Amino acid sequence: MNKHFLALHQFTREELDDLFVFTKELKAKQKQRIPHRHLEGKSIALIFEKASTRTRISFEVGVFQLGAQPLFISTGTSQMGRGEPIRDTARVISRYCDGVMIRTYGQETIEEFARYSTAPVINGLTDRFHPCQVMADLFTVIEQKGGYEGLKFAWVGDGNNMANSWIEAAAIFGFELTLACPKGYEPDATVLAWARSKGTTLITLTDDPHEAVRDADVINTDVWASMGQEAEQKIREIAFTGFQVNEGLLDGAKGNCMVLHCLPAHRGEEITDDVIEGSHSAVWDEAENRLHIQKAIMAWLME
Numbered sequence: 292m293n294k295h296f297l298a299l300h301q302f303t304r305e306e307l308d309d310l311f312v313f314t315k316e317l318k319a320k321q322k323q324r325i326p327h328r329h330l331e332g333k334s335i336a337l338i339f340e341k342a343s344t345r346t347r348i349s350f351e352v353g354v355f356q357l358g359a360q361p362l363f364i365s366t367g368t369s370q371m372g373r374g375e376p377i378r379d380t381a382r383v384i385s386r387y388c389d390g391v392m393i394r395t396y397g398q399e400t401i402e403e404f405a406r407y408s409t410a411p412v413i414n415g416l417t418d419r420f421h422p423c424q425v426m427a428d429l430f431t432v433i434e435q436k437g438g439y440e441g442l443k444f445a446w447v448g449d450g451n452n453m454a455n456s457w458i459e460a461a462a463i464f465g466f467e468l469t470l471a472c473p474k475g476y477e478p479d480a481t482v483l484a485w486a487r488s489k490g491t492t493l494i495t496l497t498d499d500p501h502e503a504v505r506d507a508d509v510i511n512t513d514v515w516a517s518m519g520q521e522a523e524q525k526i527r528e529i530a531f532t533g534f535q536v537n538e539g540l541l542d543g544a545k546g547n548c549m550v551l552h553c554l555p556a557h558r559g560e561e562i563t564d565d566v567i568e569g570s571h572s573a574v575w576d577e578a579e580n581r582l583h584i585q586k587a588i589m590a591w592l593m594e
């Protein structure tokens with residue numbers, strides 16, 4: 292098992308499958324209020340350079356449920372925001388804390404932090420990856436569809452951090468993934484090349500959302516402008532016209548298809564209100580599962 296959790300490509304299918312089993316166990320214990328204080332007496336730093344609702348709350352609550360102390364740290368109110376080098380911060384924080392979660396911009400920032408940290412580091416979202424979210428999404432698929440094998444997954448929208456982590460997941464778990472992205476908004480080419488080099492799965496890129504969702508079991512989307520891209524909102528609204536997950540698009544998918552969105556959602560843009568509130572939507576279970584999967588990741592790395 293890798294010491295850090297920075298991206299899915301660090302792990303084998305067997306390791307991640309074990310994590311799903313452990314997550315199921317922890318979720319059952321939580322539902323029955325059976326103590327599972329795997330990190331009793333430890334301290335976990337939660338560092339945020341970007342906004343968050345789900346990640347912050349699910350990590351804070353998860354750390355507490357594991358018997359540890361969460362420390363919420365906003366880079367803007369720490370010396371990181373005043374330019375203290377990442378490597379210095381990493382060496383100091385990991386002398387106080389038993390684990391660190393970071394949400395930041397560059398993947399290279401979190402990788403540098405991990406290089407200098409003596410405590411395990413978890414990626415709570417970078418511009419490149421959102422591995423905790425995709426693990427929560429897959430756990431939701433397993434719960435509701437009995438597994439991921441043989442299912443057809445679709446991505447509709449921006450080739451962003453979520454899309455990149457889905458591509459890694461497809462390569463690791465070996466399921467079919469078709470991504471529909473507007474021209475110029477495709478996923479990271481190196482991530483795609485890595486995934487295709489694994490040769491375990493069929494990963495297809497198109498600019499036709501209808502093609503992507505044809506016979507799909509699981510349909511994913513995300514905002515058109517991610518954090519840090521706010522200035523591009525208007526131009527992206529034009530580029531992403533036709534890339535909305537709506538009832539019409541779902542007509543081409545399997546009748547029992549599942550719709551996922553990591554949230555926050557922009558209703559009327561990438562997804563309609565009737566789809567997110569409708570019978571195909573699993574977004575609230577998906578959001579809840581952030582808590583359970585992250586507890587498993589933390590206990591696994593930090594116990």
Ligand code: CP
Pocket residue numbers: 342343344345346347416424553554555
């Ligand atoms: N999905 C997700 O990571 O949500 P937050 O930005 O609210 O943490």
Ligand code: NVA
Pocket residue numbers: 416451452453513514516517518553554555
């Ligand atoms: N792609 C989005 C995900 C938010 C959870 C972003 O990076 O802002």
